[in-house]
Amino acid sequence: GAGVSQSPSNKVTEKGKxxxxxxxxxxxxxxxxxxxxxxxxxxxxxxxxxxxxxxxKSGLPSDRFSAERTGGSVSTLTIQRTQQEDSAxxxxxxxxxxxxxxxxxxxxxxxxxxxx
Amino acid sequence: AQxxxxxxxxxxVVEKEDVTLDCVYETRDTxxxxxxxxxxxxxxxVFLIRRNSFDEQNxxxxxxxxxxxxxxxxxxxxxxxxxVVDSAVYFCALISNSGYALNFGKGTSLLVTP
Numbered sequence: 001g002a003g004v005s006q007s008p009s010n011k012v013t014e015k016g017k018x019x020x021x022x023x024x025x026x027x028x029x030x031x032x033x034x035x036x037x038x039x040x041x042x043x044x045x046x047x048x049x050x051x052x053x054x055x056x057k058s059g060l061p062s063d064r065f066s067a068e069r070t071g072g073s074v075s076t077l078t079i080q081r082t083q084q085e086d087s088a089x090x091x092x093x094x095x096x097x098x099x100x101x102x103x104x105x106x107x108x109x110x111x112x113x114x115x116x
Numbered sequence: 117a118q119x120x121x122x123x124x125x126x127x128x129v130v131e132k133e134d135v136t137l138d139c140v141y142e143t144r145d146t147x148x149x150x151x152x153x154x155x156x157x158x159x160x161x162v163f164l165i166r167r168n169s170f171d172e173q174n175x176x177x178x179x180x181x182x183x184x185x186x187x188x189x190x191x192x193x194x195x196x197x198x199x200v201v202d203s204a205v206y207f208c209a210l211i212s213n214s215g216y217a218l219n220f221g222k223g224t225s226l227l228v229t230p
Contacts, residue, residue, distance in 0.1 A: 059217065
């Protein structure tokens with residue numbers, strides 16, 4: 001079946017502009033995660049959605065970052081007033097309903113964000 | 117606090133050599149899960165294996181094998197008879213019952229040359 005999809009694949013934006021990144025998880029997966037991958041910081045967790053529960057936003061680096069998940073499926077990560085340090089690859093992952101322990105997460109191809 | 121350490125930043129081997137990628141983890145939780153992911157040059161993270169803290173049996177999948185030792189908090193990954201297609205960055209990661217997110221190591225970049 002189809003994997004996790006993300007759009008756009010690449011985004012170049014000017015400092016100070018807002019950007020929206022989209023993630024379409026695998027059908028039937030209830031958990032959705034956003035991570036960020038940058039050279040200096042490696043892979044960092046940003047936010048986690050599980051079904052209709054309140055999201056875990058503990059990884060968001062500042063209040064310029066927000067995310068929502070509509071209808072328990074598609075998710076949008078929004079970065080307001082982008083800064084150069086926001087340049088990174090933003091990865092989305094999803095995992096199936098949790099039956100026993102933590103399931104593996106399946107990752108999308110990522111969105112490469114460049115802030116000029 | 118949780119931490120995953122992959123001390124090897126880069127490894128270069130010649131095709132057909134065996135190679136072991138090290139992973140050492142720290143957690144105070146007694147229930148946790150360990151993972152390995154592969155990130156080829158295309159960039160997409162590919163799931164390789166999941167192991168829970170109560171199962172210390174080693175696992176073999178084709179040319180890949182994993183050695184989990186709780187006594188040394190290690191979860192090492194061995195590729196036997198490496199191939200050029202194994203060239204990638206490999207990440208070890210941990211989740212415990214105190215969180216939901218994968219805690220990744222910094223990754224080991226493996227280069228296999230013909």
